[in-house]
Structure formats: structure tokens, C-alpha cells
Amino acid sequence: MYNDFAPILIFSVLSVAFIVIALFLQKILAPSNKGDLKSSIYECGEEIEIDARAQFNIRFYVVALIFLIFDVEVVLLFPWAVVFKDLGLVAFIEMLIFLGILTIGLVAVWRRGDLDWVKMEIPYALGRYANLDQAGSHDSAVEPGRD
Amino acid sequence: MASLESYLFISLILFCLGLYAVMTRRNGVAVLMGIELILNAANLNLVAFNRFGGLAEHLPGQVFALFVIVMAASEAAVALAIIINLYKTFATVNVDEAHEMKW
Amino acid sequence: MTNLQSTAYFLPELLITGFAVLIVLIDVFIGRAGRNRVIWTLSLTAVVVVGVALYVQPVPGEALFYGSLAADPFSRFFKWIFLLATAIIYFISPYTRQLKDTAQNEYYLFLLLVMLGMFLMASALDLIIIYLSIEIVSIGSFVLAGFLKSDRLSNESSLKYVIYGAFSSGIMLYGLTLLFGLAGSTSIFDVQEALANLPQGSELMALVALVMILVGFGYKISMVPFHFWTPDVYQGAPTTITAYLSVAPKAAGFALLLRVLGITFGADPSIPWEEWVPLTGLPFGVLIAVFAALTMTIGNVLAIQQDSVKRMLAYSSVAHAGYMLMAVTLMNAQALQAIMFYLAVYLFMNLGAFVVAIVVHNQFGYDDIDDWKGLGFKIPLIAVPMGIFLFGLTGLPPTAGFIGKVYLFAVLIAAKQFWWLAVVGVLNSVVSLYYYMRILKVMFMDGEPVDKTVSDHPAMTATVLALMVPVLLLGVYWSPLLELIRSSLRIFSPGL
Numbered sequence: 001m002y003n004d005f006a007p008i009l010i011f012s013v014l015s016v017a018f019i020v021i022a023l024f025l026q027k028i029l030a031p032s033n034k035g036d037l038k039s040s041i042y043e044c045g046e047e048i049e050i051d052a053r054a055q056f057n058i059r060f061y062v063v064a065l066i067f068l069i070f071d072v073e074v075v076l077l078f079p080w081a082v083v084f085k086d087l088g089l090v091a092f093i094e095m096l097i098f099l100g101i102l103t104i105g106l107v108a109v110w111r112r113g114d115l116d117w118v119k120m121e122i123p124y125a126l127g128r129y130a131n132l133d134q135a136g137s138h139d140s141a142v143e144p145g146r147d
Numbered sequence: 148m149a150s151l152e153s154y155l156f157i158s159l160i161l162f163c164l165g166l167y168a169v170m171t172r173r174n175g176v177a178v179l180m181g182i183e184l185i186l187n188a189a190n191l192n193l194v195a196f197n198r199f200g201g202l203a204e205h206l207p208g209q210v211f212a213l214f215v216i217v218m219a220a221s222e223a224a225v226a227l228a229i230i231i232n233l234y235k236t237f238a239t240v241n242v243d244e245a246h247e248m249k250w
Numbered sequence: 251m252t253n254l255q256s257t258a259y260f261l262p263e264l265l266i267t268g269f270a271v272l273i274v275l276i277d278v279f280i281g282r283a284g285r286n287r288v289i290w291t292l293s294l295t296a297v298v299v300v301g302v303a304l305y306v307q308p309v310p311g312e313a314l315f316y317g318s319l320a321a322d323p324f325s326r327f328f329k330w331i332f333l334l335a336t337a338i339i340y341f342i343s344p345y346t347r348q349l350k351d352t353a354q355n356e357y358y359l360f361l362l363l364v365m366l367g368m369f370l371m372a373s374a375l376d377l378i379i380i381y382l383s384i385e386i387v388s389i390g391s392f393v394l395a396g397f398l399k400s401d402r403l404s405n406e407s408s409l410k411y412v413i414y415g416a417f418s419s420g421i422m423l424y425g426l427t428l429l430f431g432l433a434g435s436t437s438i439f440d441v442q443e444a445l446a447n448l449p450q451g452s453e454l455m456a457l458v459a460l461v462m463i464l465v466g467f468g469y470k471i472s473m474v475p476f477h478f479w480t481p482d483v484y485q486g487a488p489t490t491i492t493a494y495l496s497v498a499p500k501a502a503g504f505a506l507l508l509r510v511l512g513i514t515f516g517a518d519p520s521i522p523w524e525e526w527v528p529l530t531g532l533p534f535g536v537l538i539a540v541f542a543a544l545t546m547t548i549g550n551v552l553a554i555q556q557d558s559v560k561r562m563l564a565y566s567s568v569a570h571a572g573y574m575l576m577a578v579t580l581m582n583a584q585a586l587q588a589i590m591f592y593l594a595v596y597l598f599m600n601l602g603a604f605v606v607a608i609v610v611h612n613q614f615g616y617d618d619i620d621d622w623k624g625l626g627f628k629i630p631l632i633a634v635p636m637g638i639f640l641f642g643l644t645g646l647p648p649t650a651g652f653i654g655k656v657y658l659f660a661v662l663i664a665a666k667q668f669w670w671l672a673v674v675g676v677l678n679s680v681v682s683l684y685y686y687m688r689i690l691k692v693m694f695m696d697g698e699p700v701d702k703t704v705s706d707h708p709a710m711t712a713t714v715l716a717l718m719v720p721v722l723l724l725g726v727y728w729s730p731l732l733e734l735i736r737s738s739l740r741i742f743s744p745g746l
Contacts, residue, residue: 008155009455015163023170061231065224072220075213079206090254101267104274111278162424169417178413185420192427200434207436211378215423218385225389226412229396229405236405242413245406248482248561 407486422466546572624697
């Protein structure tokens with residue numbers, strides 16, 4: 001359908017070649033004499049105290065990952081919604097199955113405790129909230145080693 | 148300006164940037180960002196071809212792009228989980244510092 | 251064929267999905283005690299049930315799901331390979347020391363999902379399915395490679411795997427979008443038509459798309475220069491997963507490569523396989539031949555200097571991809587037959603070698619070649635089959651590996667093309683003799699003879715012996731397998 005790719009193609013080949021050549025050239029041409037002095041901060045600069053990139057709590061990542069998955073899967077609903085009227089019941093059932101599998105995934109994540117901000121040894125879903133405020137009393141409710 | 152070529156050109160730039168990021172970055176998360184750029188370049192291609200190819204009726208390109216988005220998200224999720232795990236064992240997210248195995 | 255009609259021919263895949271959901275549910279609702287056992291039993295049941303469904307499944311006259319999947323005999327043959335590999339890995343997993351203290355629910359789940367992805371790979375007729383199936387297999391494999399969460403090697407291997415995997419599938423995707431742009435359709439038959447009618451001077455476009463797609467496929471079959479992940483992933487991943495990755499996804503990659511490249515870059519899909527010729531102006535054969543020669547040589551040369559047996563077998567698996575690529579250069583019916591035969595034989599030989607590696611790991615330590623010293627005296631029941639697997643991998647008679655290699659070389663010789671490639675192949679087989687025989691020497695010549703023999707779990711010994719039988723049997727009586735492959739050489743095409 002589109003056959004006049006030639007300029008773009010040439011550009012693409014050239015640009016890939018450029019990357020490779022640039023990387024290669026800098027490898028052989030650039031002198032590499034790393035030393036403490038060279039990598040130290042220039043003259044009046046301040047010595048670094050801590051890493052500038054403060055680290056987030058790792059729990060943010062876990063929650064973000066779970067959110068990402070369930071958020072993006074919804075994208076697949078859009079094309080379905082557009083043609084839903086024409087396809088009828090079969091499409092409806094297909095989407096129900098799709099959402100059902102997603103829900104099972106959500107249940108699995110929930111039950112494993114990955115949604116908890118503070119990972120409780122006591123599974124929420126088992127109705128053991130009552131014991132929480134009695135200090136030390138949750139020993140009996142601990143399910144050993146649930147990860 | 149809105150011709151197919153201009154879209155392909157942008158997508159190509161994105162692709163090359165992604166390629167460059169993957170090849171030069173040490174930080175695992177930055178490498179992943181490069182991979183996302185490549186995937187989005189492909190998405191742009193798909194949508195542009197669909198728009199200018201007179202395929203407005205069936206939208207195969209758009210559907211393909213949606214699948215790519217979903218796949219990219221799952222891939223990113225797995226990759227980030229692996230990098231988090233790497234951080235737990237190696238205490239680094241730099242891909243070149245995990246080199247226990249050689250040749 | 252509409253979606254509802256297709257489900258009748260899609261039963262194996264639907265069953266796999268159903269069992270996967272069931273495993274998730276069991277994981278959620280059954281307590282930790284005895285869960286591994288329940289899920290193991292369920293997974294083995296799943297493989298058996300899927301096998302039955304695959305056996306009784308009829309062959310449809312049309313493509314499934316509006317032309318996106320084929321359920322032809324060709325894909326069925328590969329599905330048997332995947333099923334067999336998965337079954338063997340499932341069977342030995344509980345007896346593997348590496349996996350002893352892990353919660354194995356996800357392990358079994360992801361193996362099942364990877365199998366689903368491979369089923370789709372073997373039958374993809376649509377660019378979207380090609381990308382999705384490769385990604386399903388890849389993402390599952392990333393998780394499996396890093397399954398030993400606190401093991402540094404396992405972590406490193408899954409990191410390298412995810413980066414190489416995502417990168418190469420991204421490049422492949424870019425190539426697929428170029429094909430989509432040329433054809434205006436995601437069906438590979440439409441792509442073929444568009445490529446066949448390219449105006450003069452646009453072949454370069456097709457060539458670039460071909461190379462980009464080869465990056466993705468090449469990564470799956472670990473073709474040089476897209477093999478860099480292979481040794482690290484194979485060494486670091488749990489050995490059962492290494493064994494799995496070395497046979498099943500490789501076979502799936504070849505299935506996809508043969509079908510997709512054969513159709514899209516063939517001159518005419520209606521006479522595809524008897525006398526396949528590439529699109530005019532496309533140096534298909536030469537391109538693949540160069541890759542094949544590189545793959546064989548680099549795989550074998552780097553295997554020589556390895557002291558880790560898993561890493562050595564990883565490079566050997568790269569080399570074997572090269573042997574099979576030799577036949578891809580011609581892509582005719584004879585080549586397909588040779589590749590399918592070799593993949594079937596390779597399944598037994600390579601799985602066998604890795605199962606032996608697992609036994610050694612269970613008994614003596616990680617996987618340094620020194621751990622293998624005197625194995626012939628300590629566990630003769632394991633060491634002798636290992637010798638046979640190594641003979642097979644080298645391609646020596648009377649094993650099935652010899653027959654497989656003869657067929658591969660016969661493709662080139664019968665076509666009277668690419669003589670140099672056949673010569674490279676023979677030279678490489680000689681090189682491979684060196685490192686395979688090194689293991690053999692360590693097992694039988696080094697180390698003191700001991701009075702006491704060690705024995706592993708009988709299930710492992712039984713698996714090793716069971717894998718040895720086909721390697722020997724197919725070396726002397728291979729016509730049934732050849733018949734099966736000949737009847738499986740029907741690849742779906744709308745014109746047929």
C-alpha cells in the first residue's frame with residue numbers, strides 16, 4: 001500500500017548506523033582514565049552527602065504495579081463497547097469471561113495480602129480485626145509464613 | 148504537514164531514541180523506559196498506517212495498538228517486579244552490576 | 251469461522267486456560283499444607299486432559315476466529331511436543347532439590363500459561379496473535395527464570411532475560427507494524443500478497459521488515475547474534491526451567507518461524523511447501539545461511555571453554571538452533587520434515603541431559619563439571635543414559651541424533667545448494683564432539699571407582715531411562731515418527 005518508504009528507510013538505516021558508529025568510536029577514541037581525583041567534585045563544589053534520588057518505599061511499587069495491570073486491562077473494553085451492539089449476546093458473554101478472569105486475579109492478589117499497606121500476618125478477610133487492638137493477643141491468629 | 152511520512156518520521160525518531168536508551172543506560176528502569184519508547188513508536192506506526200491507509204472502517208491498526216499497550220503494561224509490570232527483586236538481592240538497580248555469570 | 255464455531259476446535263487452549271484459573275483459585279482457597287501436592291496433581295491432570303482434547307480434536311477446513319488461528323496438523327504436531335515437554339517437567343519438579351522450599355503454585359501456573367502461549371505460537375496466522383503469543387511465552391518465562399527469589403544467579407538471569415526479551419520483541423513489533431503498513435491488514439496471507447506485489451525497488455523495505463522480525467524470532471530460538479541471554483538465563487534459572495526453555499519455546503519459535511516466514515516471504519502461499527521459493531529479489535536463503543553458520547560456530551566454540559555444565563548445554567542448544575536453521579534456508583517440504591524430526595529427537599536428548607544435570611545437582615552440588623567426576627561409578631544407572639544423550643547430541647550412531655542430523659544435511663545436499671553451509675555444519679559437529687566427550691570422560695575416566703553406588707529418587711531414574719528409550723529406538727527404527735511428521739506437513743492456507 002505504501003511503497004514510497006525509501007527516504008524513511010534510508011534515514012532509519014543511517015540513524016541506526018549512526019548510533020552504532022558513535023558508540024563504537026567513543027569506545028576506541030575516548031581516553032578512559034578514571035580516578036578518584038577525576039571523578040571528584042570540581043573545586044568549590046560541595047561534597048555529596050546522600051544520593052540525590054531519594055528512594056521511595058518499595059510498597060509504592062507493588063501497589064503501582066497492581067494498579068497498572070488492572071488499569072490497562074480496561075483498555076480492552078473500549079473496542080468491545082464500540083461494536084457491542086452489532087455482536088450481541090456472544091460478545092457480552094465473552095467479555096464477562098474476560099472480566100471474570102481479571103476478577104479472579106484481583107481476588108488472588110487480595111488474598112495474598114499484596115494490597116495491604118502494612119503486610120499483616122493476620123489475614124483481613126477471615127474476620128480477625130477484633131483481635132487487633134489487644135496487644136499480643138494475635139499470636140494465635142497468625143497463619144505461619146503466608147507470603 | 149499531516150502526512151503519513153511525518154508520522155513515520157516521528158515514530159522512527161522515537162524508535163531510535165528507545166534503541167539508544169536501551170544500549171546506553173545502566174539503570175534498569177531507564178532501560179525499560181527505552182523499551183517503552185520502542186513499543187510506542189510501533190503504536191504510532193500502527194495508528195498512522197490505519198489513519199492514512201483508508202482502513203477507517205475496520206480499525207485493525209487501532210486494535211493492534213490497544214493490544215500492544217496492554218502487553219507493554221504487563222511486560223513493564225513483570226520487569227519492574229524483577230528489578231525490585233534484583234534490588235533486594237543485589238542492592239542495585241544497575242543492570243551492569245549484576246554480573247555473576249561471565250562467558 | 252466465527253468465534254462461537256471456533257471454540258469447538260479451540261478446546262485444548264480453552265482447557266489450559268480453565269485449569270490455570272483453577273490453579274489460581276486453589277492457590278487462594280487452600281491452606282499451605284499439602285498445597286504443592288494438590289497443585290502438582292492438578293497440573294499433571296491438566297496435561298493429560300489437554301492431551302486427550304488434542305487427540306480427539308477434528309481438523310477444521312477454515313482458520314479459526316475470523317482467520318487468526320490455524321488448527322492444522324502442522325500446529326498439532328508442535329502442540330504434542332509442547333505437551334510432552336511440559337508433562338516431563340511437571341513430573342520431575344517435585345523431586346528437584348532446588349525447588350524444595352518454594353511455594354510451587356506459581357511455578358506450575360506459569361508453566362501452564364507458557365504452554366498456552368506456545369500453542370498459540372504454533373498456530374498464529376495474524377500479526378496480532380504472533381506478537382501476543384510470543385509475549386505470553388516470554389513473560390511467563392521471565393517469571394520462571396527468576397523463580398528462586400533469593401538466589402542471586404536466578405535474579406540475574408531473569409533480569410537479563412527480561413531486558414533482552416522485551417527489547418527484541420519490541421524490535422520485532424516494529425517490523426510487524428511495517429508489514430502491517432505495507433498490507434493494510436494483519437493477516438499474514440494479506441501481507442504475503444502485498445509483499446509479492448511490491449513495485450520494483452521496494453525490496454529493501456521487505457528486507458528490513460524481515461530482519462526486524464528475525465530479531466524477535468531469533469531471540470526465541472536463540473540464534474546468534476540474538477543469543478546473548480541464552481547462557482546466562484540457562485545457567486541461572488532453576489534447572490527444570492532451563493530444561494524446559496531449551497526444548498519447548500525453541501520448538502515454538504521454529505514453528506512460528508517456519509509458518510510465518512514461509513508464508514509471508516514465500517513467492518506463493520498456494521503452493522507453499524513442496525517447492526518453496528522466496529519472494530523474488532529477497533536474499534532469504536543467503537541471509538538465513540549466514541545466521542545459521544554464525545549460530546553453529548559461535549555456539550560450539552564458546553561451549554568448549556565452559557566449566558558449568560548447564561552453561562555448556564546452553565551453548566550447545568545455541569549450536570543446535572544453528573543446525574536446524576541450516577534447513578530453514580531452503581524451507582521446502584523436506585526441510586520442514588527434517589526440522590520437525592530433529593526437534594522431536596532433540597526434545598528427548600536435551601531433556602534427558604538436563605534431567606541428569608538435575609540428578610547431579612540433587613546429589614553432589616551445583617553444576618560445576620568437577621561435580622560430575624566419577625559419576626559413572628557412583629550412579630551408573632544415570633551416567634550410562636547420559637552418555638547416550640551426549641552421543642545423540644553429537645550426532646553419533648546408533649542414536650536418534652544421528653538420524654536427525656542426516657536428515658538436516660540431506661536437505662542441503664539434495665537441493666545442491668549451500669554446500670559451504672553443510673561443510674560448516676560437519677566441522678561444527680566435530681568441534682562439538684570435544685566438549686560432549688569431555689563430560690563423558692569426566693564421568694567415566696576421572697575419579698576413583700567406588701564400592702557404594704548412590705541412588706536418586708526412583709522417579710528421576712525412571713524419567714532418565716524413559717527418555718533414553720526413544721533416543722535409542724528412534725536411532726534404529728524411526729519410520730513411525732517420520733510417517734507422523736509426513737502426515738503433519740499440512741500447513742493451513744486459504745487457497746488449499
